[in-house]
Amino acid sequence: MWRLPEGAHPVLTDEGGAILSERTGRWAYLTPTASAAAMLLLASTSQEEAAGRFAERYGIGVGQAAADVRTVAEALAAQGLALGGQPAARARRHRWRWPS
Numbered sequence: 001m002w003r004l005p006e007g008a009h010p011v012l013t014d015e016g017g018a019i020l021s022e023r024t025g026r027w028a029y030l031t032p033t034a035s036a037a038a039m040l041l042l043a044s045t046s047q048e049e050a051a052g053r054f055a056e057r058y059g060i061g062v063g064q065a066a067a068d069v070r071t072v073a074e075a076l077a078a079q080g081l082a083l084g085g086q087p088a089a090r091a092r093r094h095r096w097r098w099p100s
Contacts, residue, residue, distance in 0.1 A: 001084075002041040002050070002073060008081050012039050019081050028081055030072075033058070037072040041082075047073060 004010060007022035017035035018027045030038060037054055044050040047069060055065035076082035 001045060002047060003083050004042070004081065005083050010038070010042075019076070021079070021081055023080065028076065028079055033068070034072045034075075037069045038076065041069065041073060047084075 004019065009020040009022070011018050011020075012030070012035045014032060014036060016032045017030045017038070019030070019038075020027050036057065037050070040050040040053050040057075041047065044053065048066070051066040051069045052062060054060075054069050055062045058065070060068075073082060073084065077084060
C-alpha cells in the first residue's frame with residue numbers, strides 16, 4: 001500500500017498540488033496529472049489498482065498508465081515523500097560528541 005510518510009502534508013487537487021515535507025521544509029509541486037496519480041495511489045490498495053483507475057480516468061492504455069503512475073510513485077519516494085508499504089522510518093537521533 002502506497003502512502004505518505006509521517007510529516008508529509010499533501011495539498012492535492014485535480015488542478016495540481018504540492019506535498020510539504022516537515023523533514024526538509026520544502027514543497028514538492030505536482031502537475032495536474034501527477035497530482036491525480038498521487039491521489040489515486042493514496043486511495044487505492046495497490047499500484048496496479050491506481051494505474052487501472054488512472055487509465056480509465058484519462059482514456060489511455062493500462063501499460064502507459066502503469067508507467068505514469070510508477071514514475072510519480074518513484075519520484076516521490078526518491079524525495080522521501082512516499083512509502084510503498086513499508087512502515088515509516090523513525091527519525092534518527094544523533095548523539096553530539098566533543099571533538100577529539
